[in-house]
Amino acid sequence: MPSGSAMHPSGVSIQLRQLIYYHLDNGFYQNAFFLAGRLYALDTRNPDYVHLLALCNLRLCRYKAVFDLTKPKLHQPNHLACMYVFAQACLALGRYDQGAQALLKVRSQWAGRNHWNKHSETSRRHIPDAAACYTLLGKLYNAHGNAKKANECFTEALKVNPFMWDAFTELCHLGSFVRPGNIFKITPEMLAVLSHSTSNGMLPPQFASQENSETKNPFVSTPEVDPFSSSTRNGADVGLNLGGSNLFSRLNGIAAGPGRTTVATYKEVETPTSSSNQNIHDEDLPLGSINDPNYGNTSDIPQAPLRKTRLQPMGTNDEPPKMRSMTSRVKARMGSEAETTEIARPIGQNGHKRTVSGHSTHQGQTAPSADPAAAPPRRSVRLLNSLNSIRPSSNRLATAPSKEPDGKEKRELRKVRATGTRGKTGSIPQVGRVISGNRKTPVEIPEAPSKPDPRPVSITAPVAAPPPRMAPQSNIREVMESLEWLLGLLRKLATGYAQLSRYSCAEALETFQSIPQPQRDTPWVLSQVGKAYYERSQYPDAENVFSRIREKFPSHLDDMEVYSNALWQMGKETELAHLAHELMDQDRLSPQAWCVTGNAFSMQREHDQAIKSFTRATQLDPYFAYGFTLQGHEHIANEEYDKAMMAYRCAITADKRHYNGWYGLGQVYDKLGKYDIAEQHYRAAANINPTNAILAVKIGFVMDRQGKTEAALQQYRNAVSLDPRSNLARFRKAQAHLKLHRPEDALLDLIHLRDTASDDANVHFLLGRTYKMLGERSHAVRHFTVAINLDPKAQQYIGEVMEAWDEDEEDLEGEGDGEGDGGVGGWSSDEGR
Structure with missing residues (x-):
């Protein structure tokens, strides 16, 4: 017995748990x-x-408190929910191995769980299922450096629940080759859940053809839809097993015969929503609502007294009145399930007497007359019928044509009865009123008139059959169509995301364009499109997309650092400064805001201030790999190569597939003259992003420095094939052709550059050298003159080349490799980002 248990009532814990979940759901974590x-x-x-308690600490980001509270103890058994929040705390604290071991210890408790399609506004599953545990386990393995096991866990999570989008994106970040068509489809596990839901909540297909029948009253106790029959309701139905204080829980929780369990347990109910009804859905309640003031109020319902045998009147002329046949519920109790009828009406409508229990005293075929002295129905029946009477009568079941031959006559009879007045009932003598056991002598029943008098309809009479509360969705085809549409949308989004993660940007743009317009205008999709344009070096297009995000969703922060890089590449200093001010005013604690601020300082060549801004961004988010990379670029600008190398290594540690970090390391070794090591890092970056033309150019450049000009030329050709718009690739290719004494081949690329980058001095200088090798003096002098006009600082160097006209061409290594070397078409700025 827990300490202090005698000092508080037994229901205190229930109330506290309800209050805790109330505050958690409404965002009051301190409460x-x-x-x-x-x-x-x-x-x-x-x-x-x-x-x-640990969950509340987790919502408040108090990870150390969660860790200390839920860490496994030897004297206590492992609890799944505790181990799950413990693993979440371990992920935040960097104790990845401990979190993974904790989840594996309770694997037997979550391996078979699947809570897909079980969450709603009124139902909660705070105990995690297999998909959630596999995803968290995969994140722990990935952070611990075990990519193989992380891959397996994410794959298993998607097998259980294809809607685990986080698991899919993690697979893409790991570099796994994923097939969205095989992932985002209806799985056997989903079909099993759907079939289970169909048997509990939806109308099975075999009953779909009967839903328009007037005789199929949903409140008639027929064997197939009887809300009180536990034989036809699944064992997991909450209305059967909770045994709460409401009427249906009490009726279904009381043992009705030998071999029946008094109250069954319902393990899936993990979050109570009220003191007496835990996780009860509206579709689980056959009538009424939990908000109804009369609902669940059974304390004042009297128990029916024992009936005495009623003596029938003896006479030759007075025959006993013929009674309506019993309802199918009564027949079901007697073992007959072959016939279904309407619910029996009170005495004023169906012409036979009833006891307090609400049942007929006789069983007959017809009810030609009404007995004005019959007993009123018991209170529970009145409650049932009063709820029916306030329901709208314009439903399918009430308006459907009747299949019974006398259905029309019954409807006409109801109309006639509804024309009477309620006051007529008071003038009828109460001779025939019988309450079980209150009469000791036989009572003669007056002969029924040949034509029934118009009588008022009682407020307890069912005016029309209300819609079934247990079948909110009568056709499972609608559910399947909805799932197919949703999975199809996710399939397209996942295909585009996977293509972008493999840097197949052209295919990703085409895929995103096939998404419906409302979905395409969301900030997430627009961000992916903007990043695809940026990776293709289409900076104006990327700027247009990100500016649309700022206009339509000004609070969106994700990928704003990419937007700032695009502005940096285009040299838009004013726009970049304005973006930095906006993001700082919006959220000073976001790493994106500090990253954009650092780019703004870098544009103004204030490299020290830029480094401080990028450092602050990485302090706010230690896994913000781009912040480390940009910090390294600024260190290179300050010629602080050791610090730059450290920054790039931090970027790779934060994200092993961050190719910019590998590229930065190659750039450092390139500056240091270690071309072989630089080539290794450039190739590592190219393995991650094989579609980047700049990486191919850099590989060719360091190979050319090592004297491998022919191999370097092949890399330049590969770069041009990857991006025909790459001016830098064509420039390097022309240089390699000149070094191999192929001026005709070099001239083809240089003419293209003359048209696309006519204001670059390097292009005109190289054209002059090419025409000099071809012996065309006039063309060479003209381009040398243009180069001098574009770059007056190079006048002395270009003049020396023009004076040495008759001398043989020396090796071009070193020419054009200075500060303006990469400046063809604006690619000099692109190399650092």
């Missing part, structure tokens, strides 16, 4: 944490109480 402390004090060894 939930305070109440969780009261609950935890009731019993410090109860794992459910420990879990709630």
